Amino acid sequence: MTVTEALNARRSTRAFLPAPVEKEKLDAVLTAAARTPSWANSQPWEVFAATGGALERIRSAYKDKYAQKAKADLETPRPARWTEAALERMQQLQPGIKRDCGETAAHFGELNQALFYAPAVLYICMDKILSEWSLYDIGAYSQSVMLAAAEQGLATIPAITLVLFPDVLRRELEIPDHLKLTIGIAIGYADPENGINKFVSDRKTLEETVRYFK
Numbered sequence: 001m002t003v004t005e006a007l008n009a010r011r012s013t014r015a016f017l018p019a020p021v022e023k024e025k026l027d028a029v030l031t032a033a034a035r036t037p038s039w040a041n042s043q044p045w046e047v048f049a050a051t052g053g054a055l056e057r058i059r060s061a062y063k064d065k066y067a068q069k070a071k072a073d074l075e076t077p078r079p080a081r082w083t084e085a086a087l088e089r090m091q092q093l094q095p096g097i098k099r100d101c102g103e104t105a106a107h108f109g110e111l112n113q114a115l116f117y118a119p120a121v122l123y124i125c126m127d128k129i130l131s132e133w134s135l136y137d138i139g140a141y142s143q144s145v146m147l148a149a150a151e152q153g154l155a156t157i158p159a160i161t162l163v164l165f166p167d168v169l170r171r172e173l174e175i176p177d178h179l180k181l182t183i184g185i186a187i188g189y190a191d192p193e194n195g196i197n198k199f200v201s202d203r204k205t206l207e208e209t210v211r212y213f214k
């Protein structure tokens with residue numbers, strides 16, 4: 001698989017099969033992703049991989065949180081504002097899902113709440129004292145994880161809904177206080193029967209994105 005093929009193969013998967021991910025595959029993905037560049041090779045990423053019973057306990061605790069209408073507690077705050085252009089694109093997401101997935105689009109929220117039924121979630125943390133530059137490195141690392149996963153035939157989704165309740169994750173995964181939870185990446189085998197996985201997101205055109213000068 002070429003890098004371009006991996007870029008095109010990766011897309012956010014919102015329904016997984018229950019089949020566990022082989023530990024060797026997770027190790028291969030995380031070993032490849034470790035080659036991600038970072039500020040002065042600081043490598044700020046710290047990964048807590050939840051699988052098996054640990055992940056089921058997290059899923060069940062999240063279910064209780066939703067039932068209690070518990071307040072989300074993101075450790076990397078939501079942006080206070082978006083640009084008009086970003087808002088316009090974000091408003092196209094749900095219609096795009098309806099376009100591609102039909103009836104199944106209605107299960108978007110429920111699948112998020114069930115951690116997409118993923119058999120594994122990689123929770124990516126970094127030290128609280130670090131800056132936005134390290135968050136940049138974490139983003140690059142996350143994409144490396146997702147591309148390496150695509151090469152292994154594994155599907156992924158990065159999702160803030162995976163890190164909405166840090167108290168649950170800190171308790172279950174023994175995440176030390178000095179680390180901040182940034183993002184969760186669900187990983188596993190895509191459920192080909194679930195219509196939600198038919199969604200292919202749009203992109204800005206090259207002309208809208210790049211200004212060439214010579």
Ligand SMILES: Cc1cc2nc3c(=O)[nH]c(=O)nc-3n(C[C@H](O)[C@H](O)[C@H](O)COP(=O)(O)O)c2cc1C
Nearest residue numbers: 010011012014093112157158159160161162183201
């Ligand atoms: C930082 C970040 C947070 C995201 N959070 C969620 C989420 O909570 N739930 C969800 O369904 N998708 C989430 N996504 C997936 C985006 O909706 C998705 O990447 C985008 O629509 C483009 O689609 P694609 O990943 O299939 O190319 C998130 C993506 C990123 C990068």
